[in-house]
């Protein structure tokens with residue numbers, strides 16, 4: 295978050311399972327729509343925070359399975375672990391706060407006296423989180439008994455029931471809401487309090503996110519009963535919290551529009567990508583748009599028209615070069631010609647492209663360097679490369695868009711494509 299000099303325009307704090315990520319959509323369309331919107335319109339001046347119940351181990355698994363963006367801040371294990379940036383540097387100050395009136399050993403011993411509780415896998419047992427599974431009809435009774443018993447031991451704990459199955463025991467000062475409050479306090483102290491914050495969730499452990507003052511909230515349409523009940527009892531008159539009519543990331547986009555937090559039309563929802571009223575040259579939008587066209591071309595969702603190819607040639611500098619991640623180089627115009635052959639080669643197949651962490655730097659009055667990760671999923675295989683592109687606005691009008699002068703790619707660790715000949719741009 296230190297990459298930004300001032301306050302974020304928008305900070306999105308989102309749960310992952312069944313909120314950002316729709317496990318019932320094998321095509322991941324709402325997530326991909328969100329990704330395109332975020333990278334085109336928000337990445338440079340806004341903050342993306344993932345707040346999940348998962349431990350680092352399970353979080354990494356999810357990232358391998360789903361086309362997820364890289365967040366600026368990650369809050370894991372139900373608000374007990376906060377990390378920053380790509381290096382995931384832990385916030386040690388937060389850990390200290392959680393040690394108060396907490397004793398994991400006592401929690402484990404007392405919980406083991408309740409046969410209704412089944413311990414979750416070892417990866418989900420964390421220094422400040424002990425987690426079980428329990429059936430819905432037993433949850434309230436066991437929660438009550440445990441709470442009374444922990445008070446007798448002088449502990450101050452919080453018991454949270456989520457998804458109609460998971461029971462987490464945490465220090466009282468932990469949880470997704472407290473972690474968000476701590477984050478806001480830290481940002482405020484640095485003079486970087488976001489202009490707007492939007493919390494997004496679907497289940498019990500997300501309820502706390504919606505009780506932080508001055509934060510907008512969206513419960514996605516598919517929210518769990520326990521969250522809706524909490525809302526009805528505690529926040530039903532709060533106009534800053536909505537229950538979306540759209541599922542998962544679709545509900546997040548809907549909330550951005552509802553609360554007027556900024557652009558809310560994903561480039562993925564725009565059919566004619568040339569028809570945009572840009573006010574200035576916009577390298578991030580250019581990158582998102584370019585790869586969307588590419589995906590549509592290969593899926594045969596764009597019309598097979600020479601006009602597209604000649605337009606593309608017009609925005610590729612005549613002397614421009616493409617450096618393939620495996621090392622060879624070829625003129626950009628040859629790359630455009632190669633596209634002719636691959637029209638529709640992914641039609642009806644599982645094939646998607648998305649870009650992550652698109653950052654641009656204006657290096658002179660008419661030149662930008664844009665850096666981003668370009669990912670492709672093709673069938674079962676996911677490949678990605680770090681991309682640097684040099685874009686120019688020389689002799690171009692805003693509506694024509696920027697010219698691509700050079701594109702240089704390097705495989706991301708462990709993510710090279712098995713058929714490198716089929717990797718373009």
Ligand code: GLC
Nearest residue numbers: 347348349418425456460499
């Ligand atoms: C995630 C975690 C699990 C936790 C649940 C609810 O599924 O892996 O340990 O109980 O979220 O917070």
Ligand code: MG
Nearest residue numbers: 309311312496
């Ligand atoms: Mg969830």
